[in-house]
Amino acid sequence: MxxxxxxxxxxxxxxxxxxxxxxxxxxxxxxxxxxxxxxxxxxxxxxxxxxxxxxxxxxxxxxxxxxxxxxxxxxxxxxxxxxxxxxxxxxxxxxxxxxxxxxxxxxxxxxxxxxxDAIPAALNALGGLRRVGLISPYLELGDKPVSRFFTDSGIDVIASHGLGGRTPSNISDVTLADLRDAVLAVNHREVEAIVQVGTNVPMAAFAQMAETWIGKPVLANNAVLYWHALRSCGISDPIPGRGMLHESG
Structure with a gap:
């Protein structure tokens, strides 16, 4: 190297x-x-x-x-x-x-x-959380298979919300208000963590901010993927500004 x-x-x-x-x-x-x-x-x-x-x-x-x-x-x-x-x-x-x-x-x-693999690993690292609010980048057509995957993996999807992406590139065309509304839509009382899937959704920084006002983990897809890559290779540095998962080391 x-x-x-x-x-x-x-x-x-x-x-x-x-x-x-x-x-x-x-x-x-x-x-x-x-x-x-x-x-x-x-x-x-x-x-x-x-x-x-x-x-x-x-x-x-x-x-x-x-x-x-x-x-x-x-x-x-x-x-x-x-x-x-x-x-x-x-x-x-x-x-x-x-x-x-x-x-x-x-x-x-x-x-x-x-x-x-990365999202279940993150939920386990945060205490074995199993009840989630799910944010997807898709219309309803894409939401159902994603929810089913989590359910089949033993994770209860309490609520879900799609951001309505109409093409792969269009997925990134979200506003902070869109992300805020999505978090509010799935933050039910029973929800232990909010999970966002879709790697073209620019939510990593917003997720950390959302954690400060809902008091629960908000797992943004790209942040979780990168965390899992680091941890799988033995690097446990805490990363400021990326939420509870990254800051815990």
Whole structure:
């Protein structure tokens, strides 16, 4: 490993070509002597408003993700984050495990980090939380499979709210008011934590602010993925400004 950069850890991040949120949010979370290395998963900006369009986006992600991960394998990485939420949840736990094995074969020695593993790990690290309010980037069409994945994994989805993204790139077109309203919509009394999925939702900084006024963990997808990558590679630095999960070390 280099004597100059990435002495402690190098992290690969495979990001859809439509995604403008994951890279800047994860760059803001880098501890000292950790470097990020980006690959693009080339997809079209197709509609998420109908089943045919949604299925095409998922198929495009599946087709292009292995090549993106393969392009990172010679960088001496400790972990590769596959920043593609839909493919992690769409067909259930068994399909996710199969996909994880397939991507691991392309990643060489790097650990493959996916949302479907990182979020349950974060809930466990925060005390085994099991009752969540779920924020998704999608319309109702995409909300149901995500909720079902969590339920099948033993996590109770008390309330859910979709941000209404109509294309992969459009997912990032949210306002602070949109994020506030989403948190309020799912913050029921029984909810122990709020979970936001969708790596093109720029919610990492807002999630930390929301925690200060609801008094519960708010887990933003990109922040959780990066936390899981660091912890999986033995780095436990607390990261200020990214909420209870990161600040706990």
């Amino acid at each position: 280099s004597n100059l950069l990435g002495k402690r850890l190098r992290i690969g991040i495979a990001i859809p070509s439509t995604n403008t949120s994951a890279q800047p949010e994860m760059d803001d979370m880098r501890p000292f002597d950790v470097t990020n290395h980006i690959a693009r998963i080339v997809i079209e900006d197709d509609s998420l408003a109908d089943e045919a369009g949604f299925n095409k986006v998922i198929q495009d992600i599946r087709r292009a993700t292995p090549d993106a991960i393969r392009s990172l394998r010679h960088c001496g990485l400790g972990a590769i984050i596959a920043a593609v939420s839909p493919d992690g949840y769409w067909e259930g736990q068994e399909a996710h495990e199969t996909l994880h094995r397939e991507l691991s074969a392309f990643g060489g020695d790097a650990k493959i980090i996916m949302s479907a």
